[in-house]
Amino acid sequence: MSESSFDVIVLGAGAAGLMCAAQAGARGRRVLVLDRAEKPGKKILISGGGRCNFTNIHTAPERFISANPHFAKSALSRYTPHDFIALVDSHGIAWHEKTLGQLFCDGSARQIVELLLNECAKADVAVACDEQIGRVDHSGVRFAVTTQSQTVDADSLVIATGGPSIPKMGSTGYAYDLARQFGLKVVEPRPALVPLTLGGEDVLFRELSGVATPVEARCGKAAFREAALFTHRGLSGPAILQVSSYWQSGAAIAIDFLTDKERDWLLAEKRDNPGSTLRSVLRAALPQRLADELAERLSLDGPLANVPDADLRVVGARLADWRFQPNGTEGFAKAEVTVGGISTAELSSKTMEAKRVPSLFAIGEAVDVTGWLGGYNFQWAWASGWAAGQVA
Structure with missing residues (x-):
């Protein structure tokens, strides 16, 4: 085998690609990882506020979104969070749990990149960065990848170049172009885990820029209890x-601004504090600027004692189900991940191999599987990369 020939070529030195490469290399496969960035793991380094x-x-x-909600089950069950935690522990990386099961490094995200590179080095994986991929060819037996500096070939090819989210980090839709080249369908990608923008009557809420408060945010059947943040363009924060x-x-989208209040809490407030006003009770429960804006829009003046119970019920229901009509998102530039991607109908859920193109694999964000905020997308990267690495 010459220096230009490998068993596996992995396109993308991100979380999924490096995990896959390390696994394949550990099986004795000769693996090359190619990435257009100057250094591996760029998106890992900025994740979690750098931790x-x-x-x-x-x-x-x-807790994952896909056109086929069952697709992720196999990989996620075979490589679990506890498996990755064990790997982190084996490298002596200290970590801690924050809210809602989220695990972070005590130190730096660089420790995770170093872990992956050490695993690759241990498995004799070659990693080449600053490689611009010019073309990919397939003879029917082997894959050939041509960059600005070399042409290399391999038995197996793994697409791990991610999606178009955070383009300033070098992200593109290249994975989709390559998939289509091989006849694989692509589910239309759109920004995810992204701030929403407001217009029309909602535009005045932008004046609350910088105000944050715990809410329950709902869209369809999905509901999340975390903080919402008003921005100069619309809405952000974990719940949004x-x-x-x-x-x-x-x-x-619907917002419940007072998740800890009972259904008829305003009636109870009227009974216990008849001289209070809607503005005053909202100020006691919410940031003042938000309380004032909501009170202004609800136009309920005077002491609660003078307000009919039916009106108080209507106001309470509105506060628990305040509707916003976003006019868009802040796009891929601000999106943490991508919904959509290479169709799971084209792939084996066990191996991530293309059903119609033997020895072609797709993993990570390139695939139509998107996790919730809070470490889920990394777990999909580890699990899908691990699955492909067992057979590539």
């Missing part, structure tokens, strides 16, 4: 990022 939210202990298939993955143009 890498590397998995979530509550990982479950229903979560529902953004389910939101599609023309749909509304």
